Amino acid sequence: MEKIIDINHLKKSYGENEVLKDIDFYVNKGEVVSIIGSSGSGKSTLLRCINLLERPNGGEIIYRGENVLNSRQDINKYRTHLGMVFQNFNLFNTLNVLENCTVGQIKVLKKGKEEAKEIALHNLKIVGMEKYINARPEQLSGGQKQRVAIARALSMEPDVLLFDEPTSALDPETIGEVLKVMKELAKTGITMILVTHEMEFARDVSDRVIFMDNGVIREEGTPEQIFNNPKEERTKEFLKRFLA
Amino acid sequence: MSFEVMKDIFIKNWPFFLRGAGITLWISIIGTIIGAIIGLLVGVVRTTPIPESGAKRTVLKVSDRLLDMYIGFFRGTPMMVQAMVIYYGVASQFGVEINRIYAAIFIVSINTGAYMAEIVRGGINSVDKGQFEAAHAIGMNHVTTMKEIILPQVIRNILPATGNEFVVNIKDTSMLSVISVTELFFQTRSIAGSTFRFYEPFLITSFIYLIMTLTVTKILRMFEDRLAGSKTYDMVEETME
Numbered sequence: 001m002e003k004i005i006d007i008n009h010l011k012k013s014y015g016e017n018e019v020l021k022d023i024d025f026y027v028n029k030g031e032v033v034s035i036i037g038s039s040g041s042g043k044s045t046l047l048r049c050i051n052l053l054e055r056p057n058g059g060e061i062i063y064r065g066e067n068v069l070n071s072r073q074d075i076n077k078y079r080t081h082l083g084m085v086f087q088n089f090n091l092f093n094t095l096n097v098l099e100n101c102t103v104g105q106i107k108v109l110k111k112g113k114e115e116a117k118e119i120a121l122h123n124l125k126i127v128g129m130e131k132y133i134n135a136r137p138e139q140l141s142g143g144q145k146q147r148v149a150i151a152r153a154l155s156m157e158p159d160v161l162l163f164d165e166p167t168s169a170l171d172p173e174t175i176g177e178v179l180k181v182m183k184e185l186a187k188t189g190i191t192m193i194l195v196t197h198e199m200e201f202a203r204d205v206s207d208r209v210i211f212m213d214n215g216v217i218r219e220e221g222t223p224e225q226i227f228n229n230p231k232e233e234r235t236k237e238f239l240k241r242f243l244a
Numbered sequence: 245m246s247f248e249v250m251k252d253i254f255i256k257n258w259p260f261f262l263r264g265a266g267i268t269l270w271i272s273i274i275g276t277i278i279g280a281i282i283g284l285l286v287g288v289v290r291t292t293p294i295p296e297s298g299a300k301r302t303v304l305k306v307s308d309r310l311l312d313m314y315i316g317f318f319r320g321t322p323m324m325v326q327a328m329v330i331y332y333g334v335a336s337q338f339g340v341e342i343n344r345i346y347a348a349i350f351i352v353s354i355n356t357g358a359y360m361a362e363i364v365r366g367g368i369n370s371v372d373k374g375q376f377e378a379a380h381a382i383g384m385n386h387v388t389t390m391k392e393i394i395l396p397q398v399i400r401n402i403l404p405a406t407g408n409e410f411v412v413n414i415k416d417t418s419m420l421s422v423i424s425v426t427e428l429f430f431q432t433r434s435i436a437g438s439t440f441r442f443y444e445p446f447l448i449t450s451f452i453y454l455i456m457t458l459t460v461t462k463i464l465r466m467f468e469d470r471l472a473g474s475k476t477y478d479m480v481e482e483t484m485e
Contacts, residue, residue: 053377053380076380076383078383079380080383082381083382084377086377086381089374092375092393093372094397096477103393104383107384107392108383131481132480134477134478134480153382
Protein backbone atom coordinates (compact mmCIF):
# COMPACT_ATOMS: atom_id res chain seq x y z
CA MET A 1 0.00 0.00 0.00
CA GLU A 2 1.25 3.41 -0.94
CA LYS A 3 0.74 6.07 1.70
CA ILE A 4 -0.41 9.28 0.02
CA ILE A 5 -0.31 11.34 3.17
CA ASP A 6 1.72 10.37 6.21
CA ILE A 7 1.47 12.53 9.30
CA ASN A 8 3.82 12.14 12.24
CA HIS A 9 3.71 13.75 15.68
CA LEU A 10 1.40 16.53 14.53
CA LYS A 11 0.72 19.21 17.13
CA LYS A 12 -1.58 22.20 17.05
CA SER A 13 -2.47 24.57 19.83
CA TYR A 14 -4.21 27.90 20.12
CA GLY A 15 -2.36 29.64 22.92
CA GLU A 16 -2.65 27.41 25.99
CA ASN A 17 -5.29 25.23 24.39
CA GLU A 18 -3.77 22.08 22.87
CA VAL A 19 -6.15 20.92 20.15
CA LEU A 20 -4.00 18.23 18.56
CA LYS A 21 -1.59 16.29 20.77
CA ASP A 22 0.98 14.25 18.91
CA ILE A 23 -1.16 12.84 16.09
CA ASP A 24 0.10 10.01 13.87
CA PHE A 25 -2.11 9.50 10.87
CA TYR A 26 -1.82 8.18 7.34
CA VAL A 27 -4.03 7.51 4.38
CA ASN A 28 -3.33 4.98 1.64
CA LYS A 29 -4.00 5.53 -2.02
CA GLY A 30 -7.65 4.76 -2.79
CA GLU A 31 -8.61 4.48 0.84
CA VAL A 32 -11.69 6.06 2.41
CA VAL A 33 -10.97 7.13 5.98
CA SER A 34 -13.62 8.57 8.29
CA ILE A 35 -12.75 10.60 11.34
CA ILE A 36 -15.42 10.60 14.02
CA GLY A 37 -15.58 12.08 17.49
CA SER A 38 -17.46 14.64 19.52
CA SER A 39 -17.30 18.37 18.92
CA GLY A 40 -14.02 19.82 20.10
CA SER A 41 -12.19 16.52 19.76
CA GLY A 42 -9.89 18.07 17.12
CA LYS A 43 -11.13 16.17 14.09
CA SER A 44 -11.88 19.26 11.98
CA THR A 45 -8.61 20.85 13.04
CA LEU A 46 -6.75 17.73 11.92
CA LEU A 47 -8.43 17.90 8.51
CA ARG A 48 -7.70 21.62 8.20
CA CYS A 49 -4.07 21.00 9.17
CA ILE A 50 -3.75 18.50 6.33
CA ASN A 51 -4.28 21.21 3.70
CA LEU A 52 -2.63 23.83 5.90
CA LEU A 53 -5.67 26.04 6.41
CA GLU A 54 -4.42 25.72 9.97
CA ARG A 55 -0.67 25.86 10.44
CA PRO A 56 0.50 23.05 12.74
CA ASN A 57 2.88 23.92 15.58
CA GLY A 58 4.93 20.77 15.23
CA GLY A 59 5.33 17.41 13.53
CA GLU A 60 5.50 16.57 9.86
CA ILE A 61 3.10 16.02 6.97
CA ILE A 62 4.69 13.85 4.30
CA TYR A 63 3.17 14.07 0.85
CA ARG A 64 4.92 12.18 -1.97
CA GLY A 65 8.02 11.81 0.16
CA GLU A 66 8.32 15.52 1.01
CA ASN A 67 7.48 17.22 4.28
CA VAL A 68 5.09 19.99 3.27
CA LEU A 69 5.78 21.85 6.53
CA ASN A 70 9.29 22.42 5.30
CA SER A 71 9.45 26.12 4.46
CA ARG A 72 10.87 25.43 1.00
CA GLN A 73 7.69 23.67 -0.06
CA ASP A 74 5.21 25.45 -2.33
CA ILE A 75 2.05 25.34 -0.24
CA ASN A 76 -0.24 26.54 -3.03
CA LYS A 77 0.97 23.81 -5.35
CA TYR A 78 0.49 21.18 -2.63
CA ARG A 79 -3.05 22.39 -2.02
CA THR A 80 -4.03 21.84 -5.66
CA HIS A 81 -3.54 18.10 -5.02
CA LEU A 82 -6.10 18.16 -2.19
CA GLY A 83 -9.77 18.92 -2.83
CA MET A 84 -11.60 20.42 0.12
CA VAL A 85 -15.35 20.34 0.72
CA PHE A 86 -16.48 22.64 3.54
CA GLN A 87 -19.35 22.44 5.96
CA ASN A 88 -20.65 25.81 4.75
CA PHE A 89 -20.02 25.10 1.03
CA ASN A 90 -18.08 28.34 0.51
CA LEU A 91 -18.94 28.57 -3.16
CA PHE A 92 -17.54 31.73 -4.72
CA ASN A 93 -20.41 34.19 -4.40
CA THR A 94 -19.83 36.30 -7.49
CA LEU A 95 -19.26 33.36 -9.85
CA ASN A 96 -21.88 31.11 -11.37
CA VAL A 97 -21.86 27.32 -11.00
CA LEU A 98 -19.69 26.70 -14.05
CA GLU A 99 -17.20 29.45 -13.17
CA ASN A 100 -16.92 28.07 -9.65
CA CYS A 101 -15.64 24.85 -11.21
CA THR A 102 -13.36 26.47 -13.80
CA VAL A 103 -11.73 29.41 -11.97
CA GLY A 104 -9.20 27.23 -10.16
CA GLN A 105 -8.34 25.26 -13.29
CA ILE A 106 -7.79 28.43 -15.31
CA LYS A 107 -6.12 30.68 -12.73
CA VAL A 108 -4.15 28.10 -10.76
CA LEU A 109 -3.60 25.11 -13.06
CA LYS A 110 -3.35 27.45 -16.09
CA LYS A 111 -5.64 25.32 -18.22
CA GLY A 112 -7.39 26.69 -21.30
CA LYS A 113 -11.01 27.83 -21.01
CA GLU A 114 -12.41 25.07 -23.21
CA GLU A 115 -10.57 22.28 -21.46
CA ALA A 116 -11.54 23.67 -18.06
CA LYS A 117 -15.17 23.86 -19.12
CA GLU A 118 -15.12 20.27 -20.35
CA ILE A 119 -13.68 18.99 -17.08
CA ALA A 120 -16.12 21.11 -15.07
CA LEU A 121 -19.11 19.81 -17.03
CA HIS A 122 -17.94 16.24 -16.59
CA ASN A 123 -17.77 16.69 -12.83
CA LEU A 124 -21.01 18.65 -12.62
CA LYS A 125 -22.64 15.69 -14.37
CA ILE A 126 -21.26 13.34 -11.75
CA VAL A 127 -22.94 15.37 -9.01
CA GLY A 128 -26.08 15.93 -11.10
CA MET A 129 -25.77 19.71 -11.36
CA GLU A 130 -24.96 20.09 -15.06
CA LYS A 131 -28.26 21.80 -15.75
CA TYR A 132 -27.50 24.60 -13.33
CA ILE A 133 -24.26 25.92 -14.81
CA ASN A 134 -25.71 29.43 -15.22
CA ALA A 135 -27.09 29.70 -11.71
CA ARG A 136 -25.40 31.71 -9.00
CA PRO A 137 -24.77 30.14 -5.57
CA GLU A 138 -27.43 32.27 -3.84
CA GLN A 139 -30.04 30.74 -6.16
CA LEU A 140 -29.30 27.15 -5.08
CA SER A 141 -30.47 25.06 -2.14
CA GLY A 142 -27.95 23.83 0.44
CA GLY A 143 -27.74 20.36 -1.04
CA GLN A 144 -27.24 21.74 -4.54
CA LYS A 145 -24.53 24.09 -3.30
CA GLN A 146 -22.69 21.24 -1.65
CA ARG A 147 -22.87 19.12 -4.79
CA VAL A 148 -21.40 22.02 -6.79
CA ALA A 149 -18.70 22.37 -4.13
CA ILE A 150 -17.85 18.69 -4.63
CA ALA A 151 -17.68 19.24 -8.41
CA ARG A 152 -15.44 22.25 -7.84
CA ALA A 153 -13.05 20.16 -5.75
CA LEU A 154 -13.10 17.31 -8.30
CA SER A 155 -12.39 19.72 -11.16
CA MET A 156 -8.91 20.34 -9.78
CA GLU A 157 -8.34 16.59 -10.29
CA PRO A 158 -6.93 16.13 -6.80
CA ASP A 159 -5.21 13.08 -5.32
CA VAL A 160 -7.21 13.29 -2.12
CA LEU A 161 -10.64 14.67 -1.29
CA LEU A 162 -11.13 16.17 2.16
CA PHE A 163 -14.66 16.51 3.52
CA ASP A 164 -15.19 18.68 6.58
CA GLU A 165 -18.61 17.76 7.97
CA PRO A 166 -20.15 18.16 4.52
CA THR A 167 -23.73 17.51 5.62
CA SER A 168 -23.80 19.30 8.98
CA ALA A 169 -25.28 22.51 7.55
CA LEU A 170 -27.95 20.69 5.54
CA ASP A 171 -31.52 19.92 6.44
CA PRO A 172 -32.35 16.21 6.85
CA GLU A 173 -34.08 15.98 3.48
CA THR A 174 -31.11 17.15 1.44
CA ILE A 175 -28.44 15.25 3.39
CA GLY A 176 -29.37 12.19 1.37
CA GLU A 177 -28.59 13.70 -2.03
CA VAL A 178 -25.12 14.75 -0.91
CA LEU A 179 -24.35 11.43 0.77
CA LYS A 180 -25.45 9.60 -2.39
CA VAL A 181 -22.96 11.58 -4.47
CA MET A 182 -20.21 10.90 -1.93
CA LYS A 183 -21.01 7.20 -1.90
CA GLU A 184 -20.69 7.07 -5.68
CA LEU A 185 -17.36 8.87 -5.43
CA ALA A 186 -16.07 6.46 -2.80
CA LYS A 187 -16.74 3.58 -5.22
CA THR A 188 -14.61 5.18 -7.95
CA GLY A 189 -11.49 4.54 -5.90
CA ILE A 190 -10.57 8.13 -5.15
CA THR A 191 -8.83 8.70 -1.83
CA MET A 192 -11.12 10.36 0.71
CA ILE A 193 -10.71 11.68 4.23
CA LEU A 194 -14.02 12.46 5.81
CA VAL A 195 -14.90 14.21 9.04
CA THR A 196 -18.51 13.39 9.79
CA HIS A 197 -21.29 12.94 12.29
CA GLU A 198 -23.13 10.60 9.90
CA MET A 199 -22.27 7.30 11.60
CA GLU A 200 -24.32 5.08 9.30
CA PHE A 201 -22.63 6.62 6.31
CA ALA A 202 -19.16 6.28 7.84
CA ARG A 203 -19.86 2.61 8.54
CA ASP A 204 -21.04 2.06 4.95
CA VAL A 205 -18.34 3.75 2.93
CA SER A 206 -15.19 3.72 5.03
CA ASP A 207 -12.25 1.36 4.75
CA ARG A 208 -11.00 2.61 8.08
CA VAL A 209 -12.56 4.63 10.89
CA ILE A 210 -10.67 6.82 13.33
CA PHE A 211 -12.15 7.89 16.63
CA MET A 212 -10.70 11.11 17.99
CA ASP A 213 -11.11 12.30 21.53
CA ASN A 214 -9.60 15.30 23.25
CA GLY A 215 -6.88 15.90 20.67
CA VAL A 216 -5.66 12.32 20.32
CA ILE A 217 -6.60 9.33 18.17
CA ARG A 218 -8.23 7.12 20.78
CA GLU A 219 -8.99 4.18 18.55
CA GLU A 220 -8.87 3.16 14.91
CA GLY A 221 -9.82 0.16 12.85
CA THR A 222 -12.20 -1.20 10.25
CA PRO A 223 -15.83 -0.03 10.51
CA GLU A 224 -16.74 -3.42 11.99
CA GLN A 225 -14.11 -3.12 14.71
CA ILE A 226 -15.03 0.42 15.65
CA PHE A 227 -18.80 0.22 15.42
CA ASN A 228 -19.37 -3.38 16.54
CA ASN A 229 -16.47 -4.13 18.85
CA PRO A 230 -15.01 -0.89 20.17
CA LYS A 231 -12.25 -1.59 22.70
CA GLU A 232 -11.98 1.79 24.41
CA GLU A 233 -14.50 2.97 27.00
CA ARG A 234 -14.62 6.47 25.41
CA THR A 235 -15.45 5.00 22.01
CA LYS A 236 -18.27 2.90 23.45
CA GLU A 237 -19.65 5.90 25.31
CA PHE A 238 -19.54 8.09 22.21
CA LEU A 239 -21.14 5.52 19.92
CA LYS A 240 -23.84 4.75 22.42
CA ARG A 241 -25.00 8.34 22.18
CA PHE A 242 -24.88 8.38 18.41
CA LEU A 243 -26.27 4.97 17.50
CA ALA A 244 -28.98 4.83 20.13
CA MET B 245 -36.21 88.66 -5.37
CA SER B 246 -38.31 88.04 -8.30
CA PHE B 247 -38.48 85.23 -10.73
CA GLU B 248 -37.83 87.79 -13.47
CA VAL B 249 -34.45 88.74 -12.00
CA MET B 250 -33.45 85.13 -11.71
CA LYS B 251 -34.45 84.41 -15.28
CA ASP B 252 -32.60 87.44 -16.48
CA ILE B 253 -29.42 86.47 -14.64
CA PHE B 254 -29.58 82.93 -15.95
CA ILE B 255 -30.16 84.01 -19.56
CA LYS B 256 -27.24 86.43 -19.47
CA ASN B 257 -24.85 84.12 -17.62
CA TRP B 258 -25.83 80.55 -18.51
CA PRO B 259 -22.52 79.74 -20.25
CA PHE B 260 -20.69 80.52 -16.98
CA PHE B 261 -23.06 78.41 -14.91
CA LEU B 262 -22.71 75.61 -17.41
CA ARG B 263 -18.93 75.80 -17.58
CA GLY B 264 -18.73 75.91 -13.79
CA ALA B 265 -20.99 72.89 -13.50
CA GLY B 266 -18.92 71.10 -16.15
CA ILE B 267 -15.69 71.67 -14.26
CA THR B 268 -17.28 70.65 -10.97
CA LEU B 269 -18.53 67.44 -12.54
CA TRP B 270 -15.22 66.78 -14.28
CA ILE B 271 -13.15 67.21 -11.10
CA SER B 272 -15.50 65.09 -9.04
CA ILE B 273 -15.77 62.27 -11.59
CA ILE B 274 -12.02 61.97 -12.14
CA GLY B 275 -11.31 62.58 -8.46
CA THR B 276 -13.76 59.86 -7.38
CA ILE B 277 -12.41 57.33 -9.89
CA ILE B 278 -8.75 57.93 -9.02
CA GLY B 279 -9.68 58.10 -5.34
CA ALA B 280 -11.49 54.78 -5.56
CA ILE B 281 -8.45 53.18 -7.21
CA ILE B 282 -6.15 54.61 -4.52
CA GLY B 283 -8.58 53.37 -1.88
CA LEU B 284 -8.64 49.87 -3.37
CA LEU B 285 -4.85 49.64 -3.53
CA VAL B 286 -4.36 51.02 -0.02
CA GLY B 287 -7.16 48.85 1.36
CA VAL B 288 -5.65 45.73 -0.20
CA VAL B 289 -2.17 46.48 1.14
CA ARG B 290 -3.51 47.19 4.62
CA THR B 291 -5.47 43.93 4.76
CA THR B 292 -2.60 41.75 3.49
CA PRO B 293 -1.80 39.25 6.23
CA ILE B 294 1.62 40.04 7.70
CA PRO B 295 3.94 37.00 7.63
CA GLU B 296 5.72 35.97 10.83
CA SER B 297 9.17 36.76 9.52
CA GLY B 298 11.18 37.76 6.49
CA ALA B 299 11.71 40.87 4.39
CA LYS B 300 8.07 40.95 3.33
CA ARG B 301 7.11 41.46 6.97
CA THR B 302 9.28 44.57 7.28
CA VAL B 303 8.01 46.04 4.01
CA LEU B 304 4.38 45.47 4.99
CA LYS B 305 4.89 46.85 8.49
CA VAL B 306 6.52 50.04 7.19
CA SER B 307 3.95 50.55 4.43
CA ASP B 308 1.10 49.96 6.91
CA ARG B 309 2.53 52.68 9.14
CA LEU B 310 2.95 55.12 6.25
CA LEU B 311 -0.54 54.45 4.93
CA ASP B 312 -1.96 54.99 8.41
CA MET B 313 -0.29 58.39 8.42
CA TYR B 314 -1.64 59.20 4.96
CA ILE B 315 -5.19 58.29 5.95
CA GLY B 316 -4.87 60.06 9.29
CA PHE B 317 -3.65 63.29 7.72
CA PHE B 318 -6.14 63.56 4.89
CA ARG B 319 -9.13 62.53 6.94
CA GLY B 320 -8.06 64.72 9.82
CA THR B 321 -7.63 68.06 8.06
CA PRO B 322 -10.15 70.10 6.03
CA MET B 323 -9.86 69.73 2.26
CA MET B 324 -9.93 73.51 1.95
CA VAL B 325 -6.78 73.78 4.07
CA GLN B 326 -5.11 70.94 2.17
CA ALA B 327 -5.82 72.77 -1.07
CA MET B 328 -4.11 75.91 0.23
CA VAL B 329 -1.13 73.99 1.63
CA ILE B 330 -0.59 71.88 -1.47
CA TYR B 331 -1.24 74.54 -4.08
CA TYR B 332 0.60 77.45 -2.48
CA GLY B 333 3.14 75.13 -0.85
CA VAL B 334 4.27 73.76 -4.20
CA ALA B 335 4.25 77.25 -5.68
CA SER B 336 6.39 78.81 -2.93
CA GLN B 337 8.74 75.88 -2.24
CA PHE B 338 9.47 74.79 -5.77
CA GLY B 339 8.57 77.95 -7.67
CA VAL B 340 6.24 76.09 -10.01
CA GLU B 341 2.70 77.07 -10.72
CA ILE B 342 0.63 73.91 -11.18
CA ASN B 343 -2.42 73.94 -13.39
CA ARG B 344 -5.33 74.67 -11.03
CA ILE B 345 -7.57 71.98 -12.44
CA TYR B 346 -4.83 69.33 -12.05
CA ALA B 347 -4.20 70.54 -8.53
CA ALA B 348 -7.92 70.30 -7.82
CA ILE B 349 -8.14 66.75 -9.24
CA PHE B 350 -5.07 65.77 -7.24
CA ILE B 351 -6.52 67.07 -3.98
CA VAL B 352 -9.93 65.50 -4.50
CA SER B 353 -8.37 62.16 -5.53
CA ILE B 354 -6.03 61.90 -2.60
CA ASN B 355 -8.78 62.93 -0.20
CA THR B 356 -11.25 60.44 -1.62
CA GLY B 357 -8.48 57.82 -1.54
CA ALA B 358 -8.06 58.27 2.21
CA TYR B 359 -11.77 57.81 2.86
CA MET B 360 -12.14 54.98 0.34
CA ALA B 361 -9.17 53.12 1.87
CA GLU B 362 -11.14 52.74 5.09
CA ILE B 363 -14.30 51.78 3.21
CA VAL B 364 -12.38 49.14 1.23
CA ARG B 365 -10.72 47.79 4.36
CA GLY B 366 -14.13 47.40 5.96
CA GLY B 367 -15.40 45.81 2.74
CA ILE B 368 -12.59 43.25 2.64
CA ASN B 369 -12.94 42.41 6.33
CA SER B 370 -16.66 41.85 5.92
CA VAL B 371 -16.23 39.21 3.19
CA ASP B 372 -16.94 35.77 4.66
CA LYS B 373 -13.75 34.04 5.80
CA GLY B 374 -14.93 30.93 3.99
CA GLN B 375 -14.39 32.67 0.64
CA PHE B 376 -10.69 33.13 1.43
CA GLU B 377 -10.40 29.55 2.69
CA ALA B 378 -12.08 28.06 -0.36
CA ALA B 379 -9.77 30.06 -2.65
CA HIS B 380 -6.67 29.03 -0.69
CA ALA B 381 -7.87 25.43 -0.62
CA ILE B 382 -7.79 25.22 -4.42
CA GLY B 383 -4.27 26.61 -4.41
CA MET B 384 -4.79 30.29 -5.12
CA ASN B 385 -2.14 32.62 -3.75
CA HIS B 386 -3.07 35.86 -1.99
CA VAL B 387 -2.99 38.04 -5.12
CA THR B 388 -5.14 35.68 -7.21
CA THR B 389 -7.54 35.21 -4.30
CA MET B 390 -8.00 38.95 -3.98
CA LYS B 391 -8.30 39.60 -7.70
CA GLU B 392 -10.58 36.74 -8.69
CA ILE B 393 -12.66 36.08 -5.59
CA ILE B 394 -12.58 38.80 -2.96
CA LEU B 395 -12.38 42.15 -4.77
CA PRO B 396 -15.38 41.50 -7.06
CA GLN B 397 -17.42 41.03 -3.88
CA VAL B 398 -15.83 44.04 -2.20
CA ILE B 399 -16.52 46.30 -5.17
CA ARG B 400 -20.14 45.26 -5.20
CA ASN B 401 -20.42 45.91 -1.47
CA ILE B 402 -18.69 49.30 -1.46
CA LEU B 403 -20.55 50.70 -4.45
CA PRO B 404 -23.15 52.56 -2.34
CA ALA B 405 -20.37 54.13 -0.26
CA THR B 406 -18.50 55.08 -3.43
CA GLY B 407 -21.60 56.79 -4.78
CA ASN B 408 -21.82 58.62 -1.51
CA GLU B 409 -18.23 59.84 -1.92
CA PHE B 410 -19.06 60.98 -5.45
CA VAL B 411 -21.98 63.07 -4.22
CA VAL B 412 -19.83 64.51 -1.42
CA ASN B 413 -17.16 65.38 -3.99
CA ILE B 414 -19.63 67.22 -6.23
CA LYS B 415 -20.49 69.43 -3.29
CA ASP B 416 -17.02 69.71 -1.78
CA THR B 417 -15.31 70.86 -4.95
CA SER B 418 -16.86 74.22 -4.02
CA MET B 419 -14.07 74.50 -1.44
CA LEU B 420 -11.52 74.49 -4.25
CA SER B 421 -12.61 78.00 -5.12
CA VAL B 422 -10.00 79.02 -2.53
CA ILE B 423 -7.33 78.17 -5.09
CA SER B 424 -9.37 79.88 -7.82
CA VAL B 425 -10.50 76.75 -9.60
CA THR B 426 -13.29 77.97 -11.89
CA GLU B 427 -15.83 75.41 -10.74
CA LEU B 428 -19.49 76.16 -10.14
CA PHE B 429 -19.18 77.96 -6.82
CA PHE B 430 -16.36 80.17 -8.12
CA GLN B 431 -18.33 81.04 -11.25
CA THR B 432 -21.41 81.87 -9.20
CA ARG B 433 -19.40 84.22 -7.02
CA SER B 434 -18.11 85.98 -10.13
CA ILE B 435 -21.62 86.29 -11.50
CA ALA B 436 -22.79 87.62 -8.13
CA GLY B 437 -19.95 90.14 -8.19
CA SER B 438 -20.79 91.40 -11.63
CA THR B 439 -24.57 91.59 -11.13
CA PHE B 440 -24.44 92.80 -7.52
CA ARG B 441 -26.99 90.12 -6.64
CA PHE B 442 -26.23 87.16 -4.40
CA TYR B 443 -29.50 85.50 -3.65
CA GLU B 444 -30.61 84.72 -7.19
CA PRO B 445 -27.36 83.38 -8.63
CA PHE B 446 -26.80 81.12 -5.63
CA LEU B 447 -30.37 79.89 -5.75
CA ILE B 448 -29.80 78.92 -9.39
CA THR B 449 -26.55 77.23 -8.40
CA SER B 450 -28.18 75.27 -5.62
CA PHE B 451 -30.59 73.85 -8.19
CA ILE B 452 -27.70 72.93 -10.46
CA TYR B 453 -25.95 71.11 -7.59
CA LEU B 454 -29.18 69.33 -6.76
CA ILE B 455 -29.70 68.20 -10.34
CA MET B 456 -26.14 66.87 -10.51
CA THR B 457 -26.26 64.98 -7.22
CA LEU B 458 -29.71 63.50 -7.84
CA THR B 459 -28.74 62.36 -11.33
CA VAL B 460 -25.56 60.75 -10.10
CA THR B 461 -27.42 58.99 -7.30
CA LYS B 462 -29.94 57.65 -9.79
CA ILE B 463 -27.30 56.42 -12.25
CA LEU B 464 -25.34 54.68 -9.51
CA ARG B 465 -28.47 52.96 -8.24
CA MET B 466 -29.07 51.56 -11.72
CA PHE B 467 -25.47 50.41 -11.87
CA GLU B 468 -25.81 48.63 -8.52
CA ASP B 469 -28.87 46.78 -9.76
CA ARG B 470 -27.01 45.67 -12.85
CA LEU B 471 -24.06 44.39 -10.84
CA ALA B 472 -26.41 42.37 -8.63
CA GLY B 473 -27.12 40.21 -11.69
CA SER B 474 -30.36 38.85 -13.01
CA LYS B 475 -32.81 37.33 -10.60
CA THR B 476 -33.30 34.21 -12.68
CA TYR B 477 -31.12 31.71 -14.48
CA ASP B 478 -31.60 29.47 -17.49
CA MET B 479 -31.57 25.74 -17.06
CA VAL B 480 -29.31 24.00 -19.54
CA GLU B 481 -31.08 21.00 -20.97
CA GLU B 482 -28.30 19.52 -22.99
CA THR B 483 -24.64 20.01 -22.37
CA MET B 484 -21.93 19.45 -24.87
CA GLU B 485 -19.33 16.89 -24.12
